[in-house]
Amino acid sequence: MKALNLKSMSWIMALAMMFIVSFTGCSDDDGEDGGPIAPVFPELKETNCGANETTEISFEANLDWEISSNAGWCKFINGEISESIMSGKAGKQTIKIAVSADGQNYNDDAIAEITLKMGEKSQVIYKIKRAKKEYSDLVITDEEGNVYDAEHPLTIKGNNISIPIYTSLKAQAEDGMEIGFTNPEWLTYRINEETGMYEFTFNTDNEEGLNIKYPIAQGNGVLVFATADAETAKTDKIRKVEIPLIYEGVQADAIGISPTHMNVIVKPDGQSIISGETTSSELVSTIIARNDEFHIIEFVQTYNSAEGFVQTYNSDEGAYTYDFSDDGNVAWVHIGTGENKDKITLTVGSNEGTDERAAIVMVFPKAVYETIKNDLSGNIIDNNTGDIKTMYNTNIMVTLKQEKIQQQAERITFKAELYGNSQYLNSMEEGSENDITDLKNSPNVGDYHVENNNVWKITIPQMAAYMYSQFTEFGETTTTALLIEAVGMATGQEITEKTSHSNAHGLSLTGNFYDLKMRELVSRSGWGIYFDDPSTYDNNYQLVVKGEDGKTLALCIIEIAAE
Secondary structure, three states: OOOOOHHHHHHHHHHHHHHHHHOOOOOOOEOOOOOEOOOOOOOOEEEEOOOOEEEEEEEEEOOOEEEEEOOOOEEEEEOOEEEOEEEEOOEEEEEEEEEOOOOOOOOOOEEEEEEEEEOOEEEEEEEEEEOOOOOOOOEEEOOOOOEOEOOEOEEEOOOOOOOOOOEEEEEEOOOOOOEEEEOOOOEEEEEOOOOOOEEEEEOOOOOOOOOOOOOEOOOOOEEEEEEOOOOOOOOOOOOEEEEEEEEOOOOOOOOEEEOOEEEEEEOOOOOOEEEOOEEEOOEEEEEEOHHHOEEEEEEEEEEOOOOOOOEEEEOOOOEEEEEOOOOOOOOOEEEEOOOOOOEEEEEEOOOOOOOOEEEEEEEEEHHHHHHHHHHHHHHHEOOOOOOEOHHHHHHEEEEEEEOOOOOOOOOOEEEEEEEEOOOEEEEOOOOOOOEEEEOOOOOOHHHHOOHHHOEEEEEEOHHHHOOOEEEEEOOEEEEEEEEEEEEOOOOOOOEEEOOOOOOEEEEEEEEEEEEOOOOEEEEEEEEEEEEOOHHHOOOOEEEEEEOOOOOEEEEEEEEEOOO
16 A cells, blocks of 8 residues: 655645635625625715605615615605615615605604614614695685685576586695585585586576576575685684675576477467367467566468568478568467566467468577567578578477468368377378278268268278277377368368267367378378277268258268178
């Protein structure tokens, strides 16, 4: 065995030690003498920051660091988040701080301490002062910034007839302060969620009996705004604002007419005015206008008769002429207001002429009338369309047509239409669904004792007859009838049943109805018939037209066809 050479081993160990020394450096936390580096803390600083604001702090750390805030309302902004603790590497640092209003009060300032930790040591390096809340004056303004208070009354805008008009206010005090208000019962409100503004308007459902039409003078209502602490706050700042109120009344150019009467038919004697399914001797409408100040204008409308009138308009259907020559008055249309200033009563004189005639009645607020009165035709009628200007459609109270005295035709005839009590008609052509037959030359026609043997028969298909009935549902009576009209009657004559019948019944139908076939409103006056049981009907229900002397001028037999 070879002996160990100690000299050689010492040289090898020395070489190894050199390699170890060459690959061994100083620790970051070690000093020049090989010991740990001591943390160096910056001097304590103080800074102020208001609630809901941000600030920055700067410091230099000679070691890896961590900072923390001891107040929940003071946090560090780290990208998109806020946190109470942050950390980083040694070096110069600038950190953004967010200060909230959490816990802020009116009595004490608040201090947040920012502590820097390096290694095992920590030290407060910043104090952030958040001042206590400061009271601000409660200020009420409109959208333009005009201030309202006891010396500056608020005028509530006048409403339109159908759309409320709002007056907007903004209430401001210090941030976060809750503000409320009290208002008179005739004032209602809403809060605009987008702008945060209070929006007020006249309350049409008020229990004080105040009407939208009439202005309300100052002294009849106060709008009071107050902060939530108005009774307890110890400050000289304004915390309560009382605002006197004024209401304009309904808008000066607004008009409300209820009801309106469109396409009214007036019989020649003027005593039968047919509006829809209602017949009366007069029409009454209630008017809404500021202070009940309105003006009524009547004028004649003539179709295809331009001679002698002021202005003519041509259309595909014909020519319309409007006569304003009587300065808004029509002699045969009679208007009265009586004791109730807001109600208009209309009656019509008798038509002694040989032509039918038509008129339009409009109502204008005083403010509007004053602007158009010098040229009624030019201001009301559209030169391009020949019709009333669209902007004045809401001013129409009545459109009416009065029939002329009708002379009896040489021969009275009959026609039939389907009637439904929802105010519609379905025109039926002669010879289509119902067979209308002239019996003048039929055998034994003289047995009916009708002048000139003017006898007719309407034959109804049996399936169609089952449509004509009257029934009660949910407490309401519904009627579907066959409307029979006598064509060629003289004024004052009417169609009616000859005698009552056990299985067939009738009712007088007079009014304006919507014709489904013609797609327009039509005036009809006739006799509607319906059956209890068409299968047992004996084909002997008769309608007649009689003259003043009692003679039967025309007769119509109602028959249901056999299956």
